[in-house]
Amino acid sequence: MRRREGDGCPVSGALQVIGDKWTMLIVRELARGARRTTELIERLHPISSRTLVDRMRDMEADALVERREWNESPPHVEYVLTGRGRLLLPLLDTLRELGQALDCNDCEDRKTQLGSYCDACPHTERPAAAPQPSRRSQADDSIVLL
Numbered sequence: 001m002r003r004r005e006g007d008g009c010p011v012s013g014a015l016q017v018i019g020d021k022w023t024m025l026i027v028r029e030l031a032r033g034a035r036r037t038t039e040l041i042e043r044l045h046p047i048s049s050r051t052l053v054d055r056m057r058d059m060e061a062d063a064l065v066e067r068r069e070w071n072e073s074p075p076h077v078e079y080v081l082t083g084r085g086r087l088l089l090p091l092l093d094t095l096r097e098l099g100q101a102l103d104c105n106d107c108e109d110r111k112t113q114l115g116s117y118c119d120a121c122p123h124t125e126r127p128a129a130a131p132q133p134s135r136r137s138q139a140d141d142s143i144v145l146l
Contacts, residue, residue, distance in 0.1 A: 034078040
């Protein structure tokens, strides 16, 4: 994301960091733990792989996510929220509440369409502790997009 010169206002600065539609959706997906690039593409449909990779690079540069490379066979990459990225979780909750108040979408619609609630939904059980990065079995033959 191209950065503009700020005016010193914290609101302006925050919008520079989260100022596109995909950032908070990526945060939503990473809220429950590390995700592989392919998982993010699947869960964020209709995002293109190019848009996702560009956004992940911006978020990494803004210290919102950490990229973890696994040198297994086949090698793969996972992304996880940093402490700075987790600061966006209350905003995510506020956006969810606002979306509900404005009747923008209905959690039941997602449940019907996809068979699950989104990670930010209050109907989804939250884990007690942050999950550790998963290690895939050696037989994992998935395609990795970098």
